[in-house]
Amino acid sequence: MQSFTRVLPPVRRVAVAGGTHGNEMSGVCLARHWLGSGRAELQRPHIEVEPFLANTRAVERCVRYIDADLNRMFTDKNLRQPKTENLLYEVWRAQQINETYGPIGSESAYDMLLDMHNTTSNMGISLVLTSSSDHLSLHMAQFLQRKLHPIPCNAVLVEHPTLAYFHLRQVAKHALSIEIGPQPQGVARADITEHMRRSIAYCLDFMHKFNSGMELPASKLDVHRIDGYIDYPRDSEGHITAIIHPAFQVFAL
């Protein structure tokens, strides 16, 4: 009986976003590199790979965003707003990205979107997944964990059943955000950026293997979910009164 086997179509078009947050430099530097002399690095047989800078104006100014966080702008409402002059810059950019690599939920959308992020936190590599039913991305995350071992590489599942079309990565049919830290804002660390470069290369290798007939047997993947937020201790004026202990700040990749 084959009822538990699913056949997924091959991956033909992949978009790789850097600068969704304009001051996260690993993705910015790599997207620029791939848009220029480094293009050949992304080549895999029978896959069209398109690197791009997502929040281009924020990248120019080396800030997270101009008017609003681009990575929260992919709502139905925003994507349908008329293109008037007082549209927020990021809403306008979300519409452009949706038109180029989507539209969301359509047959013509790209097969895969890889979105590159950094964090200042000492988190190592986080693989951020949007849907527990995106089996292709779940298997790709597992493949990455195996390839990157022993580097800490946790899967994080950010599933909003009622808040669909929120993140940039949801424009395509399948998606994975890769977030690596610690890296200061506006700074490119060679080690962190090299880990991002390897991670993207493994993703493309995975898609090529998948297209070539590699089977993905049923398996388990440990995922982290957001359970709540814990703020720093603060004084009566709201200023942070604690510092992360040095033992937790050592860079461990």
Added chain:
Amino acid sequence: MQSFTRVLPPVRRVAVAGGTHGNEMSGVCLARHWLGSGRAELQRPHIEVEPFLANTRAVERCVRYIDADLNRMFTDKNLRQPKTENLLYEVWRAQQINETYGPIGSESAYDMLLDMHNTTSNMGISLVLTSSSDHLSLHMAQFLQRKLHPIPCNAVLVEHPTLAYFHLRQVAKHALSIEIGPQPQGVARADITEHMRRSIAYCLDFMHKFNSGMELPASKLDVHRIDGYIDYPRDSEGHITAIIHPAFQVFAL
């Protein structure tokens, strides 16, 4: 013969500035701590020590400055500008600071100004001196080097014979800027901030010892001077095309 011996008056009033650049968090956190519950840390017999936040508005917004770099605003011309509404924020703040802890070059100026800075560069501790004839500060730098050993602690002499009254630290009769890195902008690292705290404590210890009659025998101090600036390699659009090698990025304090 005593002609090479100078007698300097004791140090009675010391100002300790944090947040001259509003996103350099070691100084911001320490100044807040000392202005609040940590005040006793700065006490030394017969010395009045005043911590303060220099660029208060930039500190609130966690940016380097609002209109212009405060640490370049202490020119004669700026300090004499009439207080009109369209005065740059930092010129206005420079005038306030000069009135409170100066005026520059006057008998009523504070005896010592310690100015706390961070850098994102992996420089360790830099002791920035303004004048090769400020013997008290030169001896204090040497005392710090001895106390902080084996932590790298270089003296940097930024002497502008024609560009006096430029930096905040020049408001007082004697001055030392302490710059510690690497620390990201807007982030307080516990280890870096602890080094700043120790450095300021040693400065105050030195002034107390000096007031108590400690002699400062003639000696030598190696200083670094700015010889020129070397930019990163850039592409035709001006984007940086190189990353600091990981071997130079390891945090060594």
